[in-house]
Every structure is written in C-alpha cells, then in structure tokens.
Amino acid sequence: MTPLADLTAIVCDTLRAYERCFNEQRITDLRALWDASESSPIYVAEEVASTLVGWEAIEGYWAGTQAALKRVSIRAGEPELRTLAPDLVLAHFPMHWNAEVRTGDALPGKLFGGDVRVSALFRCRGGRALFIHYIEAPVGALPFLQGIYAGAVDAEFARAASEPAD
Numbered sequence: 001m002t003p004l005a006d007l008t009a010i011v012c013d014t015l016r017a018y019e020r021c022f023n024e025q026r027i028t029d030l031r032a033l034w035d036a037s038e039s040s041p042i043y044v045a046e047e048v049a050s051t052l053v054g055w056e057a058i059e060g061y062w063a064g065t066q067a068a069l070k071r072v073s074i075r076a077g078e079p080e081l082r083t084l085a086p087d088l089v090l091a092h093f094p095m096h097w098n099a100e101v102r103t104g105d106a107l108p109g110k111l112f113g114g115d116v117r118v119s120a121l122f123r124c125r126g127g128r129a130l131f132i133h134y135i136e137a138p139v140g141a142l143p144f145l146q147g148i149y150a151g152a153v154d155a156e157f158a159r160a161a162s163e164p165a166d
Contacts, residue, residue: 002124007089008081010129011122015093022074022097027066035123035130041107044135045117071100076118089122089129094123095136115139 002166014033021029032039043052045061052072065072084090113157121133139147 004081004083007083007124007129008079009120010127011079011081011089011091012123014122014129014131015079019074019076022072025066025069025072027062027069027072028059030062033131034058035132038123038132040162041131042135046136046138068102069099070102071097071098084121087124089124091118091122092117092119094118101130115161 017033018030021027021033040054041058043058043061045052048061052061056164074095074097079093081089082090095116095118096113097116098111100111116136117137119135119137120131123132124130138144
C-alpha cells in the first residue's frame with residue numbers, strides 16, 4: 001500500500017493541475033484529470049440542481065461553464081485524505097472560486113465568488129491520482145449569513161469589544 005504522505009503528494013499534484021485548468025480558462029481540459037476507465041463518473045457542482053452522471057453530462061457541464069464564464073479562478077485548500085482501498089483515496093478540502101460571467105448571460109459582467117467544501121474520490125495508480133467522484137457542498141445558509149453579519153461590524157466597534165471593560 002502506498003504511504004499516506006505519497007498519496008497526499010499525488011492528490012495535491014492533481015489539485016494543482018485542476019486549479020490551472022480553471023485559472024487558465026481551460027475547463028474542458030479537466031477530463032485529463034479523471035480516470036478514463038471509469039464508466040459512470042459522478043460530478044456534483046454546487047450551482048447545478050441535478051447530479052451529473054457519466055462523461056456526456058460532465059463534459060457538457062464543463063463546455064457550458066467555459067462558454068458562460070469570461071474569467072474564472074479557483075483555489076483548493078490542503079486536502080485531508082483517507083485510504084479506502086489500495087487504489088482508492090477519499091479526500092476533502094475547502095475551495096474558493098471567483099468568476100466573471102460573459103455579457104448576455106444571467107449576470108452579465110458581474111464578478112462573484114464563493115466558498116465550497118469538496119469531497120472527492122480518487123483512483124491512484126501509476127503515480128497519479130485521478131478523479132472518479134466529485135462533490136461540491138456550499139456553506140449552508142445559517143453560517144453564510146452569520147459570516148455576512150460578522151463582516152459588517154464596524155472596525156471601531158469591534159476594537160472596543162476587545163478592550164477591557166472599566
């Protein structure tokens with residue numbers, strides 16, 4: 001069995017390549033990071049209502065995403081891994097994304113971004129970690145709103161809260 005440190009390194013290599021595909025606007029190149037021998041890969045994007053099952057659905061999503069976005073970037077955090085079998089690794093990690101929609105779409109010219117939690121299953125062989133299952137989970141409404149309210153506190157008010165009381 002491959003040591004966890006080695007698995008972590010090859011999963012991180014895949015995640016950096018995944019970032020490059022998005023950050024260089026080459027979303028349709030993501031297929032190279034997936035196990036081509038997987039007959040029914042699964043992709044759950046936070047912004048899509050249905051689960052994408054199979055290559056046709058996933059590649060259609062990637063092509064549509066690339067066409068809809070003028071710019072996009074992602075940043076994947078460090079993954080935590082669990083070995084499920086000699087060649088299967090479950091990883092979870094935080095991810096931040098930024099996007100600019102092309103003119104004419106639902107949010108033309110708008111910049112927006114968000115944070116998700118990702119759970120991914122990788123098949124590891126030949127020194128590579130390849131996706132076979134990928135799920136993005138957005139932060140729920142309550143913690144999201146709590147963050148907005150916490151971020152809206154005036155700096156002076158926040159400083160006063162940290163000073164000792166009289």
